[in-house]
Amino acid sequence: MAAIQKRGKKYRVRVIRRGFPTQSKTFITHAEALRWSRDIEIQMDRGEFKSHEAERSRMVDKSIPFQQAAHHYQKTHSIHKKIVRCETSRLNILIKRWGDLEVGKVDKQSVITLRDDLLKMGRSGETINHYFNTISKLFQMLKDEWDIDIANPIKGIKRMPPSQGRTKRVNVELECLLLSGCDQLSLPLLRSIIQFAIYTGMRRGELMRLTWADIDLPNRKAYLHQTKNGEPRQVPLTRQAIAVLEALSKDEERVFPMGMDALRSQFGHLKEYAKGRWNGIGVNPFYDLRFHDLRHEALSRLSDAGLNVIELSHISGHRTLGMLKRYTHPSHEAIFLKLERE
Structure with missing residues (x-):
């Protein structure tokens, strides 16, 4: 239900609908106010409505520190995997690296720098790919479960080729x-x-x-x-x-x-x-x-x-x-x- 009030030379419109946050905006003409309120109501009816407050909230969510997201992922996802020990170890290393950094600032360049540092340390291609997988799944959690509109920093980065494998024999x-x-x-x-x-x-x-x-x-x-x-x-x-x-x-x-x-x-x-x-x-x-x-x-x-x-x-x-x-x-x-x- 829309309510339009004249305030001085402008018109203030409010759209009140159960299950949605109240929406309000001010216009110069009555026709503009009425058109906007009808557009909002149609979006709500079709399930296409996205409030500005929700969008701002999603932007704020991007500012949470990486370590908060990583600790949550450990407790809710890693704990149920057979590779829990290995994945927890990787997450702890990533926390030391990006702990207080906002998740929104962990970008593709951050991952590329991580890759290069791991290569300098002599880590294998498979090990680096395991880091890629952990990071990708963590950011997928942020998007799917926390409803944060955030890009996955792994996207566009090529996986490392597999190593030749060890040929050592214990004779x-x-x-x-x-x-x-x-x-x-x-x-x-x-x-x-x-x-x-x-x-x-x-x-x-x-x-x-x-x-x-x-x-x-x-x-x-x-x-x-x-x-x-x-x-x-x-x-x-x-x-x-x-x-x-x-x-x-x-x-x-x-x-x-x-x-x-x-x-x-x-x-x-x-x-x-x-x-x-x-x-x-x-x-x-x-x-x-x-x-x-x-x-x-x-x-x-x-x-x-x-x-x-x-x-x-x-x-x-x-x-x-x-x-x-x-x-x-x-x-x-x-x-x-x-x-x-x-």
């Missing part, structure tokens, strides 16, 4: 040094974890979540309910893997009752120990050794044993041949032996 010599190091440092559980990782090709998180209820010894298989790609799978257990399991205590629910922080700490300590005892030729292989390299080695050994890509993907859980290729590095000797059999 028998390195394996022996790691296992003997566990013995010398009195780390029996870490020794079992390393052996089981090499015998099965499981990821670190899959190993540490494994419970005795997931182990089927008669049928020699392990059930993985939570995996990186979200699809459960079964991993066949070799006789070597079975021997590792049989030597373990069954008093705990988990097969390897160790926290992730303890695993990182012990593996780092073991690397330092083995590094000091390496007397081979060339670069010390323990400088850049990662726990994940054990998975690479496991799949490469299975490939050397003659398993085809379908069988390897069944064990590893990889969905694409491209990813499996990056993880599997057959030895020259294994390839040569197969050729000799032809």
Whole structure:
């Protein structure tokens, strides 16, 4: 309902409609006031109305600090993801960088500078793309859930090309040094974890979540309910893997009752120990050794044993041949032996 009042030589119009904020404006003529009020009412009827107050509110929302938006995203989105630890780590780094900066001022150039700084630090293309994904999803939240009219700073920025992947092999010599190091440092559980990782090709998180209820010894298989790609799978257990399991205590629910922080700490300590005892030729292989390299080695050994890509993907859980290729590095000797059999 519109009400028009004459005030001196001008006309003040007010549009009052339930469910909408009252709209008012002043015009020189009655006809202009009437035309404006009818336009507003038509917009309200069609659901097309946007108040000036709402627009101003949206502009004010752009001034909230980045850290406020990031903390909210952590609590409402990251917490429900399997990658919560990794995404939280990235968000904390971004908060240190843009904490008090208004979200409206985190623009494309801000992201490009971040990319360049990460490259200087030696971060891989995949790591940088993970930062891009986190930033993009955070700004999508601001637009979809907070109703802030804000541009996504990732738009228009090309993703980084994937890296070539690691080709490191944990050969028998390195394996022996790691296992003997566990013995010398009195780390029996870490020794079992390393052996089981090499015998099965499981990821670190899959190993540490494994419970005795997931182990089927008669049928020699392990059930993985939570995996990186979200699809459960079964991993066949070799006789070597079975021997590792049989030597373990069954008093705990988990097969390897160790926290992730303890695993990182012990593996780092073991690397330092083995590094000091390496007397081979060339670069010390323990400088850049990662726990994940054990998975690479496991799949490469299975490939050397003659398993085809379908069988390897069944064990590893990889969905694409491209990813499996990056993880599997057959030895020259294994390839040569197969050729000799032809």
